[in-house]
Amino acid sequence: KKAADILEGAGWKVGAGGIREKGGQRLSLVLAAVAGSIPQNDLADALVLQVREIGIDLQVQKMPINNWFDFVRAYKHDLVDTAGANLDPDELRLRYHSKSIGGVNYANLSDPQLDDLLVKGQLAPFGSDQRRQIYYDVQRRLMDLLPMLSMSTVIRTVGMANRVKDLRLNPQAINSYPATDVWLDS
DSSP: OHHHHHHHHTTOEEOGGGOEEETTEEOEEEEEEETTOTTHHHHHHHHHHHHHTTTOEEEEEEEOHHHHHHHHHTTOOSEEOOOOOOSSTTHHHHHHSGGGTTTTOTTOOOOHHHHHHHHHHHHSOTTOHHHHHHHHHHHHHHHHHOOOOOOOOOOOOOOOOTTEESOOOOTTOTTOOOOTTOEEOO
């Protein structure tokens, strides 16, 4: 109800087929997604139905990963399905600094205040209170700008036989298991 009220207040009136229009333009958005990416594709399909209820026509463009990279780097999308995780918050500099436009800044975000904070965070001593505060400020700025919405978190459960020893998961990649120290107990 609140989302519909906001759209209505912004001049987007319900038009033909229940899709909102303003100034003769339909409220239609393009979501770029990697074909075959489960559960992301299921989430995108559900999102289509949810936003249609408030009068938004969401077109999901599912494509192979190579095409996806070209598509999003050319900013042919309004929304993009992307994922990432890292132990170090400097990952945010790669994703949201204006110098990453054309790279992995898929939001095409350019904000001098955020850029300044991201550079300060990169240069601050690792593990310091100063660095912690800077990245707290980075997250607050990202919430003000809202270039992304976190839609889901993947949780993995890994099982192994008791005789497998020293298997450690890589915290930076969901499906990466460095096996250099793994051994089998007889």
